[in-house]
Amino acid sequence: MSAVDTAPPVTAFLLIKTMPEWLAMTPHERVHALDTEIMSAVKAKTTGVRSRFYDTEFYSARVTDVWVWEADDHNAYQLLIDALRETPFWDRYFEVVDILVGTENGYARTYDVAPVATVST
Template identity: 80%
Template sequence: MTTETTAPPVTAFMLIKTQPEWLAMTPQERVNAFTTQVIPAIKAKTTGVRSRFYDTEFYSTRVTDVWVWEADDHEAYQLLIDALRETPFWDRYFEVVDLLVGAENGYARTYGLEPVATIST
């Protein structure tokens, strides 16, 4: 059994749907909007956050993208959300359909167990 001495990172699965204003932009305009409006706001408000992006519009009409955010702690996550809400990202370029927030293997940490997970060989 391993013992963690630090708090686990906070992982947020942000389920979003693109809005007409975002879709009206060219791909380059979208990259420019994200890098000039969203990223600087995040960097100005918080540290210790990372992101990954998944396209889901091929399989879902309700949610077009899933953005996975990992924050070092709850404060960093809260600052991230505050930063996003102050940009056109929130409710202008995207509708935030749902937020699913958790800590990986929280059950194992709670009960002092080794995490159970599948391993692909």
């Protein structure tokens, strides 16, 4: 199988809302907790995952943050979610409001057409 034929990464948008325990910490305590309690578990139990974190609390009352995860495949994604669920991130520091999972431009691969929603100006 060539690089062109490989499956696209799995992208998950975790819509999350901060919990009182997280908000009671100072910003430095939050960074330390994120690094030592959450990211260390993810790094120990997964490979092939990447993330970006977006603050949304000043635009949304429903969620305070969106944590975007990209996984090389569905197995890597499953291991990621399992790892996160075993940390204080899940239901202690944050409420997971929703998870939206997809693959970028999946319709284009399905129908063998160029992506129409990708724009660079």
